Amino acid sequence: MRILLQFPEGLKQQALRHAKKLEGEGNEVVVSATPTFGACDLAIDEAKNIGAQKIVHFGHAEFHHVDFNVEYVPYQIDADLGILERSLEPLKAFKTVGIMTTIQHIHQLESVADFFRRGGKEVVVGRPYGFAKKAGQILGCDAGSAASIDRKVDALVYFGGGMFHPLGALLMTTKPFLLIEPFQGSVEFIDKYREVYAKRSRGKILASVEAKNIGILVTTKNGQNNMVMAKILKAKIEGAGLGLNAAILVSNTFDFNSISNMLEFDAFVNTACPRISIDDTDRLSKPLLSANELNEVLKIKAELKSYNKA
Numbered sequence: 001m002r003i004l005l006q007f008p009e010g011l012k013q014q015a016l017r018h019a020k021k022l023e024g025e026g027n028e029v030v031v032s033a034t035p036t037f038g039a040c041d042l043a044i045d046e047a048k049n050i051g052a053q054k055i056v057h058f059g060h061a062e063f064h065h066v067d068f069n070v071e072y073v074p075y076q077i078d079a080d081l082g083i084l085e086r087s088l089e090p091l092k093a094f095k096t097v098g099i100m101t102t103i104q105h106i107h108q109l110e111s112v113a114d115f116f117r118r119g120g121k122e123v124v125v126g127r128p129y130g131f132a133k134k135a136g137q138i139l140g141c142d143a144g145s146a147a148s149i150d151r152k153v154d155a156l157v158y159f160g161g162g163m164f165h166p167l168g169a170l171l172m173t174t175k176p177f178l179l180i181e182p183f184q185g186s187v188e189f190i191d192k193y194r195e196v197y198a199k200r201s202r203g204k205i206l207a208s209v210e211a212k213n214i215g216i217l218v219t220t221k222n223g224q225n226n227m228v229m230a231k232i233l234k235a236k237i238e239g240a241g242l243g244l245n246a247a248i249l250v251s252n253t254f255d256f257n258s259i260s261n262m263l264e265f266d267a268f269v270n271t272a273c274p275r276i277s278i279d280d281t282d283r284l285s286k287p288l289l290s291a292n293e294l295n296e297v298l299k300i301k302a303e304l305k306s307y308n309k310a
C-alpha cells in the first residue's frame with residue numbers, strides 16, 4: 001500500500017524511523033514535508049496527488065470526518081506528576097477544581113484528579129464538546145470541556161505543555177486559572193491574560209472603524225475551511241449600507257507577508273482556525289478580526305453613521 005505520513009512539527013524528527021518501519025512491513029511510504037497544524041489539516045490533496053491509499057497522521061486524535069482512509073496515531077507523553085505538589089499551596093483557597101489537559105496527557109488526567117482528591121479537593125472533569133473526544137480534553141479551538149464546568153468550580157487547572165491550549169480555555173472561562181506546566185516546571189495563575197487579550201480585541205475593533213475594504217481569509221485546510229461563513233460575512237459587509245467592499249482571499253497556509261502586499265485592504269477577517277485572529281494579529285500591520293469582532297465593527301460603524309446624520 002502507498003502511504004503518506006503526516007507529522008506535526010514537534011514529531012517530524014521521527015519521520016524516517018516511522019517510514020522505515022512501515023516500509024519494512026511492505027508498504028511504499030512518502031512523508032509530507034508540509035507544515036501540519038492539527039488533525040484539522042489532513043494532507044488529503046497531497047495524498048491524492050501522489051496516489052496514496054492511506055494517510056497515517058501522527059500526534060493528534062480525529063478532528064472531523066473525511067472521506068479518505070486516515071489512521072490516527074495519537075502521541076502520549078508521560079509528564080512528571082511530581083510538579084503537582086507545588087499546586088496545593090496556590091489552590092488552598094479553592095475547594096472545587098476543574099481539571100483539563102490535551103490529548104497528549106489525557107491518559108494522566110485520572111492521576112491528576114486522584115492527586116487533588118487526596119489533597120482534599122472536589123474534582124470536576126468536563127464532558128468533551130465539539131472537536132474534543134475525551135472528558136477533560138481541550139484543543140486550541142475547543143475548550144468546551146472547560147467552559148461547561150466554569151460555573152461549577154472555584155478554580156480551573158490546566159496540566160500540560162505550553163500556553164497555546166490553556167489560553168483558549170482561559171478566554172472562554174471566568175474562574176481563577178492555574179497553569180501547571182511540567183516541562184518548564186512552572187505553576188502559576190494566568191488570569192491576567194484575560195484582560196490583555198480583551199484589550200487587544202478592543203484595540204483591533206477601534207482600529208477597524210475607519211476601514212472601507214475588508215479581506216475575508218478562507219483556508220483550504222479541510223477541517224478549517226469555512227467558505228459558507230465567508231460568503232455570509234461578505235454579504236453582510238457589503239449589504240450593511242455603509243459603502244464597504246469585501247473580497248474573499250483563499251490560501252492553504254496564510255503567508256502574512258504575502259497578505260501584507262494586498263495594500264487595498266484596511267482590515268482582514270479570519271474564518272479559518274479561530275486562533276489565527278487571537279495569536280497572529282501582530283504578524284499584520286492591519287487589524288485581523290474574528291467574525292464576532294467584525295460584527296462589533298459593523299455595529300459601531302452603523303451607530304456612527306446614524307449619529308452623524310442626526
Ligand code: SF4
Nearest residue numbers: 037038040140141273
Ligand atoms: S486550534 Fe486551529 S490548528 Fe488547532 S485543531 Fe483547532 S483549528 Fe486546528
